[in-house]
Amino acid sequence: MDQNDHPDNPLAPLRDEIDRIDARILELINQRLRIGEQVGAVKKKEGSQILDRVRERMVIENLSSINQGPADKELIQYIFNVIITATREIQKPKxxxxxxxxxxxxxxxxxxxxxxxxxxxxxxxxxxxxxxxxxxxxxxxxxxxxxxxxxxxxxxxxxxxxFNLNIISEHYEPVSHDLLSITGEPSDVKTIYSHPQAIAQCKGWLKKKFPHVDVMETTSTSKAAQMASVDESVAAIASQKAAHIY
CATH class of the missing domain: 3.40.190.10 (Periplasmic binding protein-like II)
Structure with a gap:
């Protein structure tokens, strides 16, 4: 038994209570989203707009006014803005x-x-x-x-x-590459796959660490991760998220 799970550990009952609260929060979020779907159906039938900034602002202001802490106003606004956005999107998902x-x-x-x-x-x-x-x-x-x-x-x-398309927004995403393989042993790697951009970004490191390994291009870093997940001789330059999925 993990020491943290021992019944005499004073944290154990507190963590159990947090787990119960989290499960209840999850249940209520899904309940809210289901009601949001019903609201969306009514709006569609009436020809109303999905976005209602006045209503959304009233919800946030009301929650802020009844908040008794310790959550501050900014935290309440952040959490419920995310929930409101998700509820709006489920009414007419993009x-x-x-x-x-x-x-x-x-x-x-x-x-x-x-x-x-x-x-x-x-x-x-x-x-x-x-x-x-x-x-x-x-x-x-x-x-x-x-x-x-x-x-x-x-x-x-x-x-x-x-194509007749426009850029409407920019997003800056920090990129951190990982070398993924089934065994995790560098000596097992015979071929490394990745997207050309990722290969170019890692070319110095690859020459130093894997000078005699073939480096091959593929359509995306996640495609490379898929390939590495079924062949012990293949490694992929990809994201940490790809490691969890594949």
């Missing part, structure tokens, strides 16, 4: 296209930018993201434009010339 598979850096950027609210659709390449948005099959597309080491992503810039 579709966001990104360069897949899951756990690519554009997927991570999309999740963070849209606060995990919406329906996220993976596409195999940048062209399909642009085409998806132009055809109206997705409301938004998240594409890489520039990184601090390699500069502009020229293929993305070229596609803006081919």
């Amino acid at each position: 579709t966001i296209a990104y360069l897949g598979p899951k756990a690519s850096y554009t997927h991570i950027a999309a999740l963070n930018h849209f606060k995990h609210s919406g329906r996220f659709v993976q596409q195999p390449n940048l062209f399909d993201i642009f085409r998806d948005v132009e055809r109206g099959q997705s409301h938004f597309g998240v594409v890489p434009v520039e990184n601090s080491i390699e500069g502009a992503v020229n293929h993305t810039l070229d596609l803006f010339g081919e």
Whole structure:
């Protein structure tokens, strides 16, 4: 038994109570979202707008006025802004296209930018993201434009010339690469796969640590992680999130 789980540990009952509260919070959030779906259905039937800033502001102001602490006003506003946004999005979820598979850096950027609210659709390449948005099959597309080491992503810039689309927002996402493999043993690695941008960003490290290993390009870092997950001789340069998923 873990020392922290010992019945004589004074933290044990407190943590049990926190777990019960967390479960109740989760239940209430999902209940709120289900009611939000019903509200969305009524608004759609009446032809009303989904976004109601006056109502949302009243909700925040009311919660702030009845708050007895120790949560401060800023924390209450932050938490309920996220919940209200999720409730609004579930009434009319946005579709966001990104360069897949899951756990690519554009997927991570999309999740963070849209606060995990919406329906996220993976596409195999940048062209399909642009085409998806132009055809109206997705409301938004998240594409890489520039990184601090390699500069502009020229293929993305070229596609803006081919499609009648506009940039409506920017998102800055910190990128940290990991080398992923099944065994975790460098000696097992015979081939390393990743997206060309990630390979370019890590080229100095790769030459130093794996001078005799073949480095191959693929369509995304998460695609590389998928490949590494089924072959012990393959490693992938990808995100930590990709390690958890694949």
